[in-house]
Amino acid sequence: NAGVTQTPKFQVLKTGQSMTLQCAQDMNHNSMYWYRQDPGMGLRLIYYSASEGTTDKGEVPNGYNVSRLNKREFSLRLESAAPSQTSVYFCASSGTGVTNQPQHFGDGTRLSIL
């Protein structure tokens, strides 16, 4: 089972460049999430999508946009990358509205912005 697949795994950008992080899940989950992880700060929610066609801001949405392309895919876009966005980005998915289903995570994208 593929689970949650993120691409790319690594990326180096220059300040001001744009890029899109891709995420796809094959578990028929309604909810999908984007987090960033910085040293000592745990996971911080950027955006999430409770179902196809809906997106909501999380704790740290500034500088990011998202698209829920269909039920399987949820992309994260950096329009003008800044060094402060250097981080590890995780995509996750879960069932909607039930409290007993864990999130399943992708392997992460390590993004460096110079």
Place this chain on the structure above:
Amino acid sequence: AQKITQTQPGMFVQEKEAVTLDCTYDTSDPSYGLFWYKQPSSGEMIFLIYQGSYDQQNATEGRYSLNFQKARKSANLVISASQLGDSAMYFCAMKGTGNQFYFGTGTSLTVIP
């Protein structure tokens, strides 16, 4: 407001001994779930164990057990018979009736041979 607190930034345990990682939570939701994840140095997030707020018994999964004390709002992870491969970051998380998961800042566990 939903909040998860992990007060132990780092823990050490001798191989083959048990260790408890602390987690307290705050929520006003009547129903919620509590989760523990392991993040080894390779970076992936691995789901370990789940406890529901209405579960009468503490959850167990192999060497992992969850010491759930609802009145104290704590959900501590107990790892028995620690192994070198248990060295990792451990995150406590909660999901209430909404769609968001709330994570603690994590505890770094080092198993000493």
